[in-house]
Amino acid sequence: MSDHQSRLSAGGTRAGALRVLLLEPDSAAAVSLANLLQVASGKPITIEHASTLEAGLALLHEHAPDAVITELELPDSSGNATLAQLVAADPHLPIVVLADSDDDRFALELLKHGAQDYLIKGRSDAALVLKTLRYAIERKESDQHLTFLSHYDRLTGLANRELFRDRLHQAMTRAERSKQLVALMFIDLDRFKAVNDTLGHLAGDELLIEVAERLKGAVRRSDTIARLGGDEFTVILEGLGATADAEAVCRKILKALARPVLIQNHEIYVTGSIGVTFFPLDDTDLNGLLRNADAAMYRAKEEGRNKYHLFTADLNTRALDRMAIETALRHAIDRDELHLCYQPKICVRTGAILGAEALLRWNHPQRGAVSPVDFIPIAEESGLIVPIGEWVLRRACADLRKWQAAGFEQINVAVNLSARQFRHGELVKVVTQVLEETGIAPHQLELEITESLLMDDTEASQLALQDLKALGTGIYLDDFGTGYSSLAYLKKFPLDGLKIDRSFIRDLPGDADGEAITRAILALSHALRLTVVAEGVETAAQLAFLGAADCEVAQGYFFSRPLPFREFLSWLQRSPAADPAA
Ligand code: C2E
Ligand code: MG
Numbered sequence: 351m352s353d354h355q356s357r358l359s360a361g362g363t364r365a366g367a368l369r370v371l372l373l374e375p376d377s378a379a380a381v382s383l384a385n386l387l388q389v390a391s392g393k394p395i396t397i398e399h400a401s402t403l404e405a406g407l408a409l410l411h412e413h414a415p416d417a418v419i420t421e422l423e424l425p426d427s428s429g430n431a432t433l434a435q436l437v438a439a440d441p442h443l444p445i446v447v448l449a450d451s452d453d454d455r456f457a458l459e460l461l462k463h464g465a466q467d468y469l470i471k472g473r474s475d476a477a478l479v480l481k482t483l484r485y486a487i488e489r490k491e492s493d494q495h496l497t498f499l500s501h502y503d504r505l506t507g508l509a510n511r512e513l514f515r516d517r518l519h520q521a522m523t524r525a526e527r528s529k530q531l532v533a534l535m536f537i538d539l540d541r542f543k544a545v546n547d548t549l550g551h552l553a554g555d556e557l558l559i560e561v562a563e564r565l566k567g568a569v570r571r572s573d574t575i576a577r578l579g580g581d582e583f584t585v586i587l588e589g590l591g592a593t594a595d596a597e598a599v600c601r602k603i604l605k606a607l608a609r610p611v612l613i614q615n616h617e618i619y620v621t622g623s624i625g626v627t628f629f630p631l632d633d634t635d636l637n638g639l640l641r642n643a644d645a646a647m648y649r650a651k652e653e654g655r656n657k658y659h660l661f662t663a664d665l666n667t668r669a670l671d672r673m674a675i676e677t678a679l680r681h682a683i684d685r686d687e688l689h690l691c692y693q694p695k696i697c698v699r700t701g702a703i704l705g706a707e708a709l710l711r712w713n714h715p716q717r718g719a720v721s722p723v724d725f726i727p728i729a730e731e732s733g734l735i736v737p738i739g740e741w742v743l744r745r746a747c748a749d750l751r752k753w754q755a756a757g758f759e760q761i762n763v764a765v766n767l768s769a770r771q772f773r774h775g776e777l778v779k780v781v782t783q784v785l786e787e788t789g790i791a792p793h794q795l796e797l798e799i800t801e802s803l804l805m806d807d808t809e810a811s812q813l814a815l816q817d818l819k820a821l822g823t824g825i826y827l828d829d830f831g832t833g834y835s836s837l838a839y840l841k842k843f844p845l846d847g848l849k850i851d852r853s854f855i856r857d858l859p860g861d862a863d864g865e866a867i868t869r870a871i872l873a874l875s876h877a878l879r880l881t882v883v884a885e886g887v888e889t890a891a892q893l894a895f896l897g898a899a900d901c902e903v904a905q906g907y908f909f910s911r912p913l914p915f916r917e918f919l920s921w922l923q924r925s926p927a928a929d930p931a932a
C-alpha cells in the first residue's frame with residue numbers, strides 16, 4: 351500500500367461485508383468517519399482509505415467497493431471533476447459526497463454530476479452515515495435496473511427503440527473504421543392487425559413473441575434485432591462485404607416468417623415485408639437510414655407483401671405521402687378539421703376527478719380520422735406543430751373555462767407539448783397570453799413534455815422550462831420509462847411529476863418486470879417528491895395494484911376513453927366523483 355492508501359478497519363473481505371472506499375485528504379477525519387461506520391454497522395465493514403484521487407482510483411480497480419464516500423476537494427482533483435473521474439472509472443459505483451453545506455442548488459449539482467447522496471461534514475452521526483450509504487446503494491441499483499429495463503422491449507425481450515438507435519450508431523462507427531457495410535432492415539408483418547382484431551391482444555402478443563424467436567433464428571447472435579413498437583421490427587447486420595449477403599438474410603427471414611404459427615388452436619399465416627438500406631452506400635446519417643428503410647419497406651408492401659425491397663434513391667412514394675399529409679395539415683386549422691378529446695385523470699386514493707388530458711384529433715376530409723401518432727411527427731418535422739400546438743393550448747384552456755362555468759371549478763387540463771414548440775422560442779409568451787385571455791389560473795394548466803425535450807440541451811428549451819415553472823404551470827414528464835429514464839435527469843429539471851408509460855401498466859399485476867419497474871419508478875419519484883400518473887389503466891386489478899403501490903393518479907379506458915368536449919361534460923355531470931356541489 352502506498353503513502354496515500356490504507357485500510358482503516360479489520361472486517362476482512364468476507365462475503366456480505368460492506369466495502370466502502372473513503373476518499374479524504376485529512377487522515378484524522380478519515381479515521382473518525384471510519385470509526386463512526388464501524389460502530390453503526392455492527393456487521394463487518396471494510397473501509398479502504400485514500401487521500402488522493404489517483405490512489406483512490408487504484409483502490410477502486412483493486413477492490414471493487416460497494417460505494418465510495420468522497421471529498422470533492424482532493425490534492426489532485428477538485429469539484430465536479432472528482433465526480434466525473436469516479437463515474438468514468440466505474441459507472442456502477444454509488445457515490446456519497448462529503449459536503450460543507452447543504453444548500454439545495456449544491457445538492458442538485460451533485461446529483462446532476464453522478465452522486466447519489468451527500469453527508470454534511472461534522473454533522474453526521476453514525477446511524478445517518480450508514481443510512482445514507484445504504485440509500486445511495488439502493489438508489490443506484492434501482493436507477494440502473496430502470497435503465498436496463500427501459501432498453502428492452504418487455505414483450506419480446508428484444509432491444510427497444512433507444513437501444514436500437516444506440517446500436518445502429520455504434521455499428522456505423524465500426525463500419526467506418528473497418529470499411530465494411532451495415533445493413534438496416536425494417537420488417538413489418540403483413541396481417542398483424544387482422545390477427546389482433548379477430549383473435550384479440552393476447553393472440554397478437556403471442557404472435558409477436560413467436561416472430562421475435564424466428565428472427566433470432568435467422569440472424570447471427572451478434573446482429574441486433576429490435577422491436578420499435580406494434581409489429582415493426584428492425585435488424586442490423588454488421589460486417590457485410592456485399593449487399594447480396596443481406597439479401598440472403600432477407601430470404602431466410604421471409605421463409606421463417608411464412609411458416610404457419612399455431613395460436614389458440616388457430617393456424618395463422620403471417621408474412622413480412624422487408625425494407626433494406628445500407629450504410630454508407632445509401633446514406634451516412636442515422637435518421638436518413640431510418641427513412642430509407644421505411645420507404646423501402648413500404649415499397650415491398652406495395653409490391654404485394656411477403657417481399658423484400660432494397661432502397662433506391664427514387665423511392666420517394668412515402669415522402670410524397672408525407673407531403674400530401676403535410677399540405678392537408680396546413681389547412682386543417684382553417685378548415686376546422688381539428689378537435690380535442692378529453693380523458694379524465696383520477697385520484698387513485700379518493701376516486702376524485704382531478705382533471706383531463708387534451709388529446710388532439712384530426713378529421714381528414716378524405717382519409718377520415720387520422721391518429722395523432724401518424725400526424726404529430728409530420729407536424730413536428732414541418733414546424734406546423736407550432737401553430738397547431740398554440741391552437742390546442744387555446745382551445746383546451748377555453749374548454750376548461752366552460753367546464754368551470756358549468757360548476758366544475760377544481761379540475762385542471764393537461765396539454766401535450768412537443769420539443770419543437772420549446773425550441774421555437776415563443777412558447778412562454780403564448781402560454782402567458784392564453785392564460786390571460788381565458789382567465790385560467792396557471793396551476794390549472796398542466797404541460798406534458800417528453801424526455802426528448804430534456805435530452806435536448808438547447809438553451810431556449812431549458813430557459814422556457816424554467817420560465818413555465820416560474821409562471822406556475824404544472825410540468826409532467828410523459829411516457830416515462832420508454833426513453834433514457836435516468837434519475838439524474840429527473841432531478842435536473844423543474845418537474846411536478848411523471849407519467850408511467852402505458853406499456854408498463856399493461857401487464858400489471860402479475861408481470862414481474864412490469865411490477866418491478868412500476869415500483870422502482872414510484873420509489874424514485876417519491877424520493878424526489880414527484881407525483882406519479884399511471885397511463886393506460888384498463889382494469890380494476892391494475893388500479894388496485896397502483897393503489898397498493900401508492901401511485902397518486904391514474905388515467906385510462908377503465909375510467910373513460912378520450913371524449914369530445916360535449917360528451918366529456920356529460921361524463922363529468924354523470925360522475926358522482928365530480929359533483930359540483932361536493
Ligand atoms: P400520450 O400523451 O401518452 O396520450 C395517451 C394516449 O394513450 C392517447 O392516445 C390515449 O387515447 C391513449 N390511451 C388512454 N387510455 C388508454 C388505455 O386505457 N389503453 C390504451 N391502450 N391507450 C390509452 P392518442 O390520443 O392516440 O395520442 C397519442 C399520442 O399523441 C399522445 O400520447 C401524445 O404523445 C400525442 N398527442 C396527442 N395530442 C397531442 C397534442 O395536442 N400535441 C402534441 N404535441 N402531441 C399530442
Ligand atoms: Mg400525454
Ligand code: MG
Pocket residue numbers: 828829849851852885
Ligand atoms: Mg403518455
